[in-house]
Amino acid sequence: MSDQDALTPDGAANQIETDYEVGQDNIQPSIGPFGFDIHNPVFMISGLTIIVFVAFALIFPGYAADLFGWLRPALTSTFDWFFLLAGDIFVVLALVLMVSPLGKVRLGGKEATPDYGYAGWFAMLFAAGMGIGLMFFGVSEPISHFSSSVAEGAGSPDSWAPLAGAAGNADEARRLGMAATIFHWGLHPWAIYAIVALALALFAYNKGLPLSIRSIFYPIFGERVWGWTGHVIDTLAVFATLFGLATSLGIGAQQANAGLNFLFGIPESDLSMVVLICAITAIALVSVVAGLDAGVKRLSEINMVLAALLLLFVIVVGSTTAILTGFFQNLLAYGEYLPALSNPFGRDDANFSQGWTSFYWAWWISWSPFVGMFIARVSRGRSVREFIFCVLLIPSIVSVLWMTAFGGTAITLVEGGVTEIADAALELKLFAMLAELPLAAITSFVGIVLVIVFFVTSSDSGSLVIDTITAGGKVDAPVPQRVFWATFEGLVAIALLLGGGLVALQAAAVSTGLPFAVVLLLGCYGLVKGLMSEPR
Amino acid sequence: MYQKIMVPVDLAHQDRLSKALDTAADLAKHYGGSLHFVGVTTGTPSEVAHTPAEYAEKLKAFAEAEGAKRGLTADSKAYTSHDPAVDLSEKLLQAIDDSGCDLVVMASHLPGLPEHVFASHAGAVASHTGVSVFVVR
Numbered sequence: 001m002s003d004q005d006a007l008t009p010d011g012a013a014n015q016i017e018t019d020y021e022v023g024q025d026n027i028q029p030s031i032g033p034f035g036f037d038i039h040n041p042v043f044m045i046s047g048l049t050i051i052v053f054v055a056f057a058l059i060f061p062g063y064a065a066d067l068f069g070w071l072r073p074a075l076t077s078t079f080d081w082f083f084l085l086a087g088d089i090f091v092v093l094a095l096v097l098m099v100s101p102l103g104k105v106r107l108g109g110k111e112a113t114p115d116y117g118y119a120g121w122f123a124m125l126f127a128a129g130m131g132i133g134l135m136f137f138g139v140s141e142p143i144s145h146f147s148s149s150v151a152e153g154a155g156s157p158d159s160w161a162p163l164a165g166a167a168g169n170a171d172e173a174r175r176l177g178m179a180a181t182i183f184h185w186g187l188h189p190w191a192i193y194a195i196v197a198l199a200l201a202l203f204a205y206n207k208g209l210p211l212s213i214r215s216i217f218y219p220i221f222g223e224r225v226w227g228w229t230g231h232v233i234d235t236l237a238v239f240a241t242l243f244g245l246a247t248s249l250g251i252g253a254q255q256a257n258a259g260l261n262f263l264f265g266i267p268e269s270d271l272s273m274v275v276l277i278c279a280i281t282a283i284a285l286v287s288v289v290a291g292l293d294a295g296v297k298r299l300s301e302i303n304m305v306l307a308a309l310l311l312l313f314v315i316v317v318g319s320t321t322a323i324l325t326g327f328f329q330n331l332l333a334y335g336e337y338l339p340a341l342s343n344p345f346g347r348d349d350a351n352f353s354q355g356w357t358s359f360y361w362a363w364w365i366s367w368s369p370f371v372g373m374f375i376a377r378v379s380r381g382r383s384v385r386e387f388i389f390c391v392l393l394i395p396s397i398v399s400v401l402w403m404t405a406f407g408g409t410a411i412t413l414v415e416g417g418v419t420e421i422a423d424a425a426l427e428l429k430l431f432a433m434l435a436e437l438p439l440a441a442i443t444s445f446v447g448i449v450l451v452i453v454f455f456v457t458s459s460d461s462g463s464l465v466i467d468t469i470t471a472g473g474k475v476d477a478p479v480p481q482r483v484f485w486a487t488f489e490g491l492v493a494i495a496l497l498l499g500g501g502l503v504a505l506q507a508a509a510v511s512t513g514l515p516f517a518v519v520l521l522l523g524c525y526g527l528v529k530g531l532m533s534e535p536r
Numbered sequence: 537m538y539q540k541i542m543v544p545v546d547l548a549h550q551d552r553l554s555k556a557l558d559t560a561a562d563l564a565k566h567y568g569g570s571l572h573f574v575g576v577t578t579g580t581p582s583e584v585a586h587t588p589a590e591y592a593e594k595l596k597a598f599a600e601a602e603g604a605k606r607g608l609t610a611d612s613k614a615y616t617s618h619d620p621a622v623d624l625s626e627k628l629l630q631a632i633d634d635s636g637c638d639l640v641v642m643a644s645h646l647p648g649l650p651e652h653v654f655a656s657h658a659g660a661v662a663s664h665t666g667v668s669v670f671v672v673r
Contacts (some may be wrong), residue, residue, distance in 0.1 A: 015586060023548075024584040108579070115579060115618065205579070208586030275568070291622030378618075380579045475578050476620040 009502035016218060020226045026472050036481055039472035042231055046470060047488075048240040053508075054492055057499030064499045068507035072359070075510050077350070080358035084344035086517045087361045091342075093193040093524055094392050097198070097531070103385030104536040107198075107206040112380035115268055118390075120297050121378055126395060127300040127457040129193055129367075130185070132252040134402055135308075135451045139421070140429040141184070143414060144405025145177035147422055148352075158349045162338055174411050178330040179337040181407055183258045184357065185399040186334060187392065188342070189364040194391040196372025196520065199527040201379050201387075206534055209491035210473025211377065213237040213369055213519075219529040220522060234469050237304045240516045241469075242248040242492055243508035244366035245462040249493035250505040251427075252455040253277050258427040259448040263441070274494050280452055281490030288482045292377075296460050303453045310446055311405055317437050318409040326408045331400055359506065363521060364511030373465045377475065384531070409433065459489055538567045538668075542637035544574045544628050547584045547594060556643035558673040561606040563641065563670075570609035573599040574631040576620050588616045625660035641670045647664050 004340040027040045038044075057064040076083070097103060114121070129252075145162055148154060150173035154165025162180035166172035199216040209215035214230030221229050253273040260266040260276075288296035317322050347353045348515055379387060410433045414422050434443045463486035464475075471477035496504045543560045545553055564571050577584065581619040585591035586621045592614035604611030615631060632640060644658035662669040 021583050022581050203589075204581055208581050210582040289622070292619035293623060295622075378578065448636050473580070474582065476582070477579050482621075 003363065015206070016203075018209070018218070018223065019227075020209075021536040023471075023475050024378070025226070026356060026474070027050065030187070037471055037477045037531060039234075039470055042234045042472070043470040045231070045240075045357065046235045047192075047451075049235075049239070050492060054495040057495050057504060061499040064504060068504040072503060072507035072510050073354070075514055076358040076362060077112050077354040077509075079514060080342040080347075080350075082353045083358045083365070083513075083517060084342065084353070086521055087188045087192065088342050088344065088366070089519050089521065089524065090195050091187050093528075094191040094194045094198075094388055098385055098388040098392070099526075101530045101536055102528075102534075103388070104195055104383060105202075105206070105531055105534040106381070106383045107201045107387065108380040110535060112205070112303065112381040114379075115377050116297075119184070120301060122390065122394070123300040123304040124297055124378050124461070125193075125371075125375050125391060126398070127303045127454065128461045129190065129371045129395060130399070132248050132255070132451060132454045132458065133236070134185070134399075135430060135447065135454060136255050136427065137181070137185070138402055138406035138430060139410045139433045140426045142177050142179045142403060143410050143429055144426075145180045146411050146414070147174050147404070149173035155349075157348075157350070159349070160355065161349065162352045163337070163349055165349075170415060172329040174415075175329070175333040176337065177335040177411065178326075178403065178407060180341060180352070180356075182330060182334045182402050183338065183341045184360045185403060186396040188361065190392045190395050192361075192364050192368045192520070193371045193375060194388055195524060195527065196368040196377065197375035197391060198384065198387060199523055200373055200376035202527065202530050202534075203475075204376065206382050207530060211373065211475060212469055212473040213523075215473070216523045216526045216530075219526045234347075236516055236519060238466055238469055240366040240368075240509075240512040241370040241462060241466055242489060243505070243512045244363065244370060245458060246496055247363065247509040248430075248458055249455060249489065250497050252451055252458075253280075253493065253497065255427040255430070256451045256455070257450055258425065259431050259444060261452065262428060262431045263448065264443050270498060273497055276452075276488050277493050277497075280455050280461060281486060283452075283456045284463065284486050284490075285483055287456060288463050288486050289459040289479060292464065296464065298392070298458050299453060299460070303450070304459055305421075306446060306450050310443065310450060311402060313386065313394050313439075313443060314405045314409055314437070317439075318405065319412060322412065323405050323408055326404045327401055330404050330408070336510055359510060362510040362517070363506070365517045366513035367508045368520065369469070370462050370465045373468065374461045377464075377468075397413075406430070406433070409437075458487060462489060464513065487515035538563060538670065539569045540572055540635060540637040541569050541639045541641055542572045542574055542632060542635055544576075544631070544642045545595070545598065546643075547591070547598060548577055548582070550598075553643055557602065557643055559672050560636065560641040561602075561608060561625060563639065564608050565606070569639075570611070571599070571603065571606075572635050572637055573602065573612040574615065574628065574635070575612070576615045576617050576624055576627045578620055579616055579618070585590070609648040625657040626663070628657065628661050629664055632661075632667055637666045637667060639670065640665070641672060643672050 028037050148161040149165040154161040154167040167178050198268050201254045203209045203215040204211040214225045217225050253276045257268050257272050261268045410421050413436050421432045431444050434440050463482045466485045467476050467482040541560050541564050575595040595614045596610045599610045599612035615627045617627050642658050658671045
């Protein structure tokens with residue numbers, strides 16, 4: 001942003017009149033030589049609860065593993081209809097907002113100009129929003145759906161196939177597998193992010209409220225959002241962010257470890273993963289200390305270039321024409337299966353809709369305060385229409401392309417008799433596929449680097465977000481605070497990995513996703529009300 | 537000797553500024569120079585202002601009040617930063633270039649242990665600019 005922007009008026013916006021001042025509830029304690037500037041009581045409650053949780057997982061690992069092992073399926077199978085329904089509501093709302101006259105509202109006031117150019121902006125939102133997941137699931141998910149769909153008995157209650165499957169019909173199983181994968185990585189996750197991000201940006205830039213989740217609820221609760229109602233909302237957001245992040249960090253550590261084992265024979269063990277998480281947290285620390293522009297943005301851009309190169313490589317050396325035509329076929333398949341896949345009621349494919357979809361939705365929702373707030377922070381000056389187009393449609397298209405290139409190529413290889421990919425563990429499927437293509441040593445290495453950098457870009461942007469929420473919406477809190485949260489995230493990931501592994505991480509993400517889904521549905525109302533009162 | 541003295545101010549903590557403001561005003565009177573107040577804000581609402589434009593207005597009012605109080609010519613310029621906790625010194629260096637000032641008077645806290653890890657903004661400004669910097673403790 002040029003310095004002139006600060007002096008030009010940002011034009012008409014309908015600010016909310018409130019006596020609340022940003023940071024009025026903050027306290028500035030000094031811990032040792034470090035000064036802090038934190039929201040009282042959100043910082044304390046969330047910090048202490050997380051410590052108790054982590055201590056529990058470490059002291060009673062067996063009990064914790066049992067509890068988490070039960071919790072995740074219990075939640076996703078009981079509330080599957082709720083997660084699916086909520087996801088659909090977000091998609092519909094985002095699309096309606098984009099085409100409605102409300103799309104003309106500009107974030108930051110009518111005359112505001114964008115803070116970031118398209119490249120930097122897009123790199124940051126993509127790196128924060130999907131990150132490690134694309135690496136982990138890009139090959140493994142299409143293969144899983146394809147295998148379960150084509151298998152004998154697909155469509156029976158024991159099957160994990162989406163919908164009724166396509167037993168014995170490889171072509172249809174491929175279409176269904178790709179559609180189901182794209183369904184999980186397309187419009188729905190990005191709609192959840194877009195809604196949260198849009199609401200946060202609107203209430204901060206146009207309404208003049210602090211950049212914090214509670215601000216979205218001002219139209220509903222009025223001045224009460226500054227009291228305990230708001231404390232609860234913000235604390236939930238911190239939990240959701242921290243556990244959502246820890247899940248991704250855990251998945252990332254597992255995959256990086258698996259990849260390193262595959263390439264260099266480094267043993268797959270708890271110790272290796274702990275060392276990986278420590279090393280990666282250290283890089284994230286450097287990035288947060290370097291700041292949003294010099295650290296986070298630069299890493300996101302590096303990330304984007306590397307990911308684009310890997311994608312391009314797979315497209316070029318894989319069957320190029322098959323991928324390019326596959327892109328459109330998969331898009332069509334996605335459109336065709338979308339109504340059935342997103343139907344929340346009366347599903348006959350419980351394993352799929354509960355074990356995959358419902359879990360994903362909970363995970364995306366638990367990520368949404370983090371990704372949403374991060375997107376909001378870098379999106380000042382965009383119009384609502386441009387915002388939704390760039391946060392909902394473009395990333396969805398990129399996801400389709402990514403999944404087509406990685407998943408489609410892998411399915412073709414499996415159909416051609418390369419069973420290693422189908423047989424490999426989830427975290428190894430990407431490397432098993434790269435091994436079938438030329439230059440495997442180089443691309444696998446790039447793959448590991450990407451997993452690690454995605455890991456870092458999630459950790460650093462997440463720390464900035466938690467720091468802002470626990471500082472009452474201040475984005476200029478002292479640097480040691482974000483160092484604290486980045487370190488804490490690494491510790492939570494380690495603790496949860498040791499106390500129950502990935503299951504514990506996923507259970508933590510899902511159990512914070514559920515209450516937050518309720519919070520978000522209420523937030524939709526706040527968003528629409530806030531947008532209606534803006535000058536267009 | 538000094539014609540234009542730049543004074544970075546943190547409008548959220550005006551109480552901690554008095555020593556730096558007095559120092560800058562005395563120097564300006566002594567050398568017959570003017571004061572140039574610089575503030576850095578965020579795009580998001582802060583405790584000082586809801587928007588960058590409002591911040592710029594508040595800074596302007598602050599500069600005018602200071603100038604009138606001290607009988608000196610004073611102007612101001614506001615800068616927006618994405619991440620002021622980290623980028624503040626960078627913005628101040630830019631402000632030095634933009635303003636063409638020949639002296640910077642800025643308040644800073646006592647350095648301690650954290651300064652071995654995180655550079656203080658005053659320290660960073662002093663070590664990266666050609667103009668004189670007067671750090672007021």
